[in-house]
Amino acid sequence: MSRFGSLPRRLVHVVIVLFGITLVTFFLLRLIPGDPALAILGSSYTHARAQAIDSGLGLNRPIWSQYALFMNRLFHGSLGFSFFYHESATTVILNHIPPTLFLIAYSAVLAALISLPIGFFAGLRRGRAVDQVSRVFFTLSFAMPAFWLGIIFILIFSVHLPVFPISGFGSGLVGHLYYLFLPALTISLGFSTVLVRSLRTSTITTLRAEFVDTAQMKGIAWSQVLRRHVFRNAVLAVVAVYGVNLAYLISGTVLVENVFSLPGLGTLLVNSVSDRDYPVVQGVTLVFAVLIVGINLLTDVAQAALDPRIGQEIGT
Amino acid sequence: MSAPLLTVRDLRSYLATDQGVVRAVDGVSFTVGEAEIVGIVGESGSGKSVTCRTIVGLMPSGMTHISGEVIYHPHGDASILTARQAELQSLRGSQLAMIFQDPMTALNPVVNVGDQVIEAVQAHAKVSTGEARSRAVSLLRRVGIPAPEQRMRDYPFQFSGGMLQRALIAIALASSPRLLLADEPTTSLDVIIQDQILSLLLDLQQDTGMSMILVSHDLAVISEVCDRILVMYAGQVVEEGPAADVITAPRHPYTRALLDAVPQGEQRGQLRSITGSPPSLIDVPGGCRFAPRCRLATQECLSWETELIEISGPGRLARCLRHDEVERSPQWQASDSA
Amino acid sequence: MSAGWAASPSELLMKAATRASARRRSAVRRRLTLIAGLAMLVLAIAAITLAPILVSQPPNTIDALNTLAPPLTPDHLLGTDQFGRDVLSRILYGGRIDLAIAFGATSVTLVSGTIIGLVAGYLGGRWDSVLMRIVDLFFAFPFLVLVIAIIAMLGPSIFNMFVAIWITSWVAYARIMRAQTVVAKRQQYVLAARALGYGRLRVMFRHILPNFASAVIIFSMVDAVGNIILAASLGFLGLGAQPPAPEWGTMISDGQNYILSAWWLATIPGLAVVFVGIAFSLIGDGLADLLRAGDR
Numbered sequence: 040m041s042r043f044g045s046l047p048r049r050l051v052h053v054v055i056v057l058f059g060i061t062l063v064t065f066f067l068l069r070l071i072p073g074d075p076a077l078a079i080l081g082s083s084y085t086h087a088r089a090q091a092i093d094s095g096l097g098l099n100r101p102i103w104s105q106y107a108l109f110m111n112r113l114f115h116g117s118l119g120f121s122f123f124y125h126e127s128a129t130t131v132i133l134n135h136i137p138p139t140l141f142l143i144a145y146s147a148v149l150a151a152l153i154s155l156p157i158g159f160f161a162g163l164r165r166g167r168a169v170d171q172v173s174r175v176f177f178t179l180s181f182a183m184p185a186f187w188l189g190i191i192f193i194l195i196f197s198v199h200l201p202v203f204p205i206s207g208f209g210s211g212l213v214g215h216l217y218y219l220f221l222p223a224l225t226i227s228l229g230f231s232t233v234l235v236r237s238l239r240t241s242t243i244t245t246l247r248a249e250f251v252d253t254a255q256m257k258g259i260a261w262s263q264v265l266r267r268h269v270f271r272n273a274v275l276a277v278v279a280v281y282g283v284n285l286a287y288l289i290s291g292t293v294l295v296e297n298v299f300s301l302p303g304l305g306t307l308l309v310n311s312v313s314d315r316d317y318p319v320v321q322g323v324t325l326v327f328a329v330l331i332v333g334i335n336l337l338t339d340v341a342q343a344a345l346d347p348r349i350g351q352e353i354g355t
Numbered sequence: 356m357s358a359p360l361l362t363v364r365d366l367r368s369y370l371a372t373d374q375g376v377v378r379a380v381d382g383v384s385f386t387v388g389e390a391e392i393v394g395i396v397g398e399s400g401s402g403k404s405v406t407c408r409t410i411v412g413l414m415p416s417g418m419t420h421i422s423g424e425v426i427y428h429p430h431g432d433a434s435i436l437t438a439r440q441a442e443l444q445s446l447r448g449s450q451l452a453m454i455f456q457d458p459m460t461a462l463n464p465v466v467n468v469g470d471q472v473i474e475a476v477q478a479h480a481k482v483s484t485g486e487a488r489s490r491a492v493s494l495l496r497r498v499g500i501p502a503p504e505q506r507m508r509d510y511p512f513q514f515s516g517g518m519l520q521r522a523l524i525a526i527a528l529a530s531s532p533r534l535l536l537a538d539e540p541t542t543s544l545d546v547i548i549q550d551q552i553l554s555l556l557l558d559l560q561q562d563t564g565m566s567m568i569l570v571s572h573d574l575a576v577i578s579e580v581c582d583r584i585l586v587m588y589a590g591q592v593v594e595e596g597p598a599a600d601v602i603t604a605p606r607h608p609y610t611r612a613l614l615d616a617v618p619q620g621e622q623r624g625q626l627r628s629i630t631g632s633p634p635s636l637i638d639v640p641g642g643c644r645f646a647p648r649c650r651l652a653t654q655e656c657l658s659w660e661t662e663l664i665e666i667s668g669p670g671r672l673a674r675c676l677r678h679d680e681v682e683r684s685p686q687w688q689a690s691d692s693a
Numbered sequence: 694m695s696a697g698w699a700a701s702p703s704e705l706l707m708k709a710a711t712r713a714s715a716r717r718r719s720a721v722r723r724r725l726t727l728i729a730g731l732a733m734l735v736l737a738i739a740a741i742t743l744a745p746i747l748v749s750q751p752p753n754t755i756d757a758l759n760t761l762a763p764p765l766t767p768d769h770l771l772g773t774d775q776f777g778r779d780v781l782s783r784i785l786y787g788g789r790i791d792l793a794i795a796f797g798a799t800s801v802t803l804v805s806g807t808i809i810g811l812v813a814g815y816l817g818g819r820w821d822s823v824l825m826r827i828v829d830l831f832f833a834f835p836f837l838v839l840v841i842a843i844i845a846m847l848g849p850s851i852f853n854m855f856v857a858i859w860i861t862s863w864v865a866y867a868r869i870m871r872a873q874t875v876v877a878k879r880q881q882y883v884l885a886a887r888a889l890g891y892g893r894l895r896v897m898f899r900h901i902l903p904n905f906a907s908a909v910i911i912f913s914m915v916d917a918v919g920n921i922i923l924a925a926s927l928g929f930l931g932l933g934a935q936p937p938a939p940e941w942g943t944m945i946s947d948g949q950n951y952i953l954s955a956w957w958l959a960t961i962p963g964l965a966v967v968f969v970g971i972a973f974s975l976i977g978d979g980l981a982d983l984l985r986a987g988d989r
Contacts (some may be wrong), residue, residue: 052829059830070846077779178978182970184922186929187945187963195955249461252413255474257526260450261440267474268463273464288836294926298949308838309930310843324842335833346465347510370705371713382703420710424704 053332060180060328064321066193067110071317118325119318122313128322132307136326138208138219139303142226142292143330145219146286150227154234158277159270159326161235162242173235181232185291189225189298196221206300217325222299226291233284234277241276275346282338284333308345357472359428360534360566361387361410365424368402368409369619375637379405381590387534392560392567394581394598396574396613400633402590407536409503411451412436412443427451429533449479456539458519462511468522469495469507475529494525517548523553528559536568541576542580553580574613578602583670586610589633589644592663594673598617604683606666606673608649611681643674651677727979732828733972741792744785752786752939753778761955772957774947778878778939780957787939789852792969794924795917798858805859805915806866807906813867824871831864840923841932849932854924864915866909873905907984914977918970921948925966941966 071078078091085172100108118128161170197205198208206304210217245251246269255261293305300306303321311319343349361429368380382401385392395403408414410425410437422435430446436661438446455461463471472491476482482490488507495503498521511519520540527535537556557580560567577584578597584601586594586609594607605611615627631648634640643661646652656676662673674679709741740747756777764780771780814822831839841859877883878901886896927933928942936943941962948959 055826056829056833059826061831063830063834064842067842067846070843071975072847109884111854119396151525178971178974179967182918182922182967182974184925184929184945184963184966184970186926187966190945190949190952190959191963193950194960213529244795245565249455249457250463252453252455253461253523253526254449254463255413256411256447258444258446258530260444267466272463286832286835289835292842293835293837294929296931308841309932312841312932313848317845322833322840324838327838331833331835339559347467348464348512367703367706369710371710376707376710376714378703378707418713420706420713481801552849 118322158238397587730975806863810867810870
């Protein structure tokens with residue numbers, strides 16, 4: 040990310056990407072083979088309704104005009120009209136955001152809590168029990184589809200050992216934490232595979248660095264060397280990986296929401312597909328993309344904060 | 356000779372690698388006296404760095420097999436090679452210190468330089484942060500870093516190579532060690548800075564009276580600063596003696612060849628490099644290890660189970676049968692930027 | 694070797710060190726992952742291809758008398774589902790779809806993405822910038838969401854799964870290959886080849902590509918795992934294979950409804966996915982160990 044040079048340039052890049060995102064989501068709708076109104080209305084097709092949809096979506100205008108209409112609405116905060124819910128798509132989407140955001144944050148934190156210690160110790164005790172076992176464990180969990188893992192967790196922890204609820208979002212902060220534990224765990228396990236691997240490699244490399252020797256030769260305790268010198272440097276490489284793999288995290292939420300019946304954006308997306316509620320599909324895709332851009336930006340900021348060399352480049 | 360500070364006896368450091376056992380250090384013995392500067396010179400792979408790292412316990416424990424004794428006399432008569440972690444920790448910094456070759460990688464890139472010096476100060480002294488900070492400032496000033504109060508807040512990447520090496524020296528000296536091991540401290544610096552650093556080291560040594568082991572592949576650097584010189588080849592010491600003696604009257608063909616390879620003052624002709632390359636340290640050949648490249652080698656050399664021969668007293672040794680045939684060079688002097 | 698080095702301390706030391714060294718050297722150990730992965734994959738492919746021979750019942754035969762039979766029932770090694778269809782048969786036939794995606798989708802994106810990345814990286818300048826913009830754009834979208842959106846528009850079907858993957862997955866390969874190419878084109882041997890007058894195409898495909906293909910190939914293994922899981926995920930969501938076609942994902946989705954009474958319906962297809970996924974992972978790991986210096 041430091042290839043952008045400075046903070047203003049980075050922001051310009053963000054704007055360009057956002058612009059591109061609107062273009063892609065706009066063109067999504069144009070992928071529909073045949074008449075979109077027909078596809079949307081299905082059996083309730085009447086000429087009048089089709090006309091309404093056509094003018095609503097601006098389908099009878101030249102394409103650049105359609106895009107202008109789309110962008111204009113976007114700036115006014117409108118993502119279109121949901122044919123299924125019969126209200127503004129924006130409203131529908133906003134209602135579904137909290138569970139998803141909570142799940143993402145929860146999974147991100149859980150993934151860090153799981154993978155940082157394991158990855159670090161796997162790197163420190165390379166070749167020994169911790170390393171081998173974690174390797175096997177994470178190779179296994181990586182091959183497990185998130186939705187299947189979710190079902191297995193439900194089977195074990197909700198059905199046979201009723202510890203956690205099968206579905207739902209719960210209420211209140213504690214309620215959310217409780218209800219979302221299994222879903223978050225499901226997502227974070229898949230995510231952790233990459234993090235553990237990355238931190239392990241990074242730790243092994245950092246241990247060979249000469250500044251670790253210098254630190255040792257000061258006569259400080261090994262635990263201090265590990266904390267202030269090895270870990271602080273090893274974790275830098277992981278921050279970048281963390282950000283990049285967040286896309287995986289978000290894909291995971293779509294599936295996991297389905298398995299655990301969480302009323303979030305993922306469920307909305309899938310339902311909208313079968314409901315043929317195209318504007319909502321479009322809107323949700325847009326929101327997800329903006330989320331990712333936001334997360335990437337956060338990752339950059341985190342990197343700059345942790346590594347003064349990058350901080351200098353970005354001009355922070 | 357002054358009272359011994361460090362005695363190394365038959366030190367061996369074998370590394371178990373994928374390709375086989377690397378006999379990096381194969382029976383090295385020497386002593387370092389109080390306030391003495393000992394130089395270890397040799398080409399890459401001769402074992403000089405591994406020797407130092409083995410002494411202070413920095414070799415990777417998983418793959419290194421060590422035997423021999425290293426006795427640090429102020430600490431007692433037991434070999435510190437078998438010391439426990441806590442013991443080693445108490446010695447490092449306060450008694451034994453080390454600086455490394457590449458200052459750019461020898462400092463933590465994400466912590467500012469001041470904090471790293473403070474960490475060294477606080478390792479062996481229970482002082483407040485404020486007191487530690489002022490000690491750090493004076494250390495940095497002593498090693499010649501201008502405006503130390505401001506520069507302390509900077510990160511390593513904001514320093515030049517020479518300044519970083521000075522900071523490293525400050526770190527090494529923070530707890531007033533009695534023995535400093537310097538592993539190629541000037542190799543990655545340009546010539547002018549090299550001189551400055553060497554002068555600084557000499558200066559500090561005279562001030563504090565500490566001993567030094569200076570490792571380098573550059574004979575010119577060694578000859579400028581050291582009291583005694585050890586020449587290493589293929590994991591063994593092949594010559595040892597007072598610096599002036601070794602330089603002007605070398606007794607091992609390898610030392611002779613090293614001297615010949617350094618351009619001399621008015622010399623105009625071709626540089627004489629040493630043909631061939633050092634033997635593999637994995638399948639070490641029997642006999643004299645330098646014989647294949649040696650001008651004076653004979654059949655006998657190839658099968659001789661080598662040992663260090665005393666030449667003119669216990670401090671003057673050479674691992675060569677034909678040592679009196681090695682040419683002298685009374686006019687030898689280190690080339691300088693004249 | 695002549696006698697002379699066997700002084701007693703060094704002898705003991707040598708013995709210990711040699712033992713340790715020999716342990717590290719075990720080449721078989723290094724190849725183990727690769728062999729294991731390949732074995733698993735071959736086993737899976739064989740079982741799936743030989744399905745007609747291995748199971749007597751076609752996957753979609755309904756048997757109303759034998760519904761929800763647990764595993765190890767006679768004639769139904771892995772049980773039956775709610776329609777009485779044999780689970781083992783559906784797994785083997787269903788595997789065809791998922792493995793087809795793993796190979797078919799991955800190979801196309803591997804080739805297309807690599808070529809695009811190679812060309813853009815080599816030509817540099819505007820081509821490179823355009824490619825990087827496109828890459829950034831694609832990576833701004835969560836992969837699954839984009840695929841779902843595309844399928845939403847095109848209509849759910851197995852073929853559209855392929856199309857959606859083809860549209861979105863090449864980008865990762867292009868990014869990797871482009872990064873490699875940018876480094877490669879400054880290397881000595883490339884400069885030399887150009888100096889000798891070799892055409893650009895030749896330099897790209899016969900000099901750069903062979904030397905740098907390893908990274909994309911290793912990544913393709915990871916991608917294959919991802920694609921299998923993707924196919925199963927889409928099937929699970931009802932966006933891929935449509936009923937009554939047997940596919941691991943759809944089977945899991947169906948099985949979810951019977952989780953309390955017939956746990957095997959949802960669990961076993963997942964194990965199949967895991968099995969094949971691990972196979973590809975091991976192959977990828979094994980290749981990585983083999984082709985790089987490795988941290989093992």
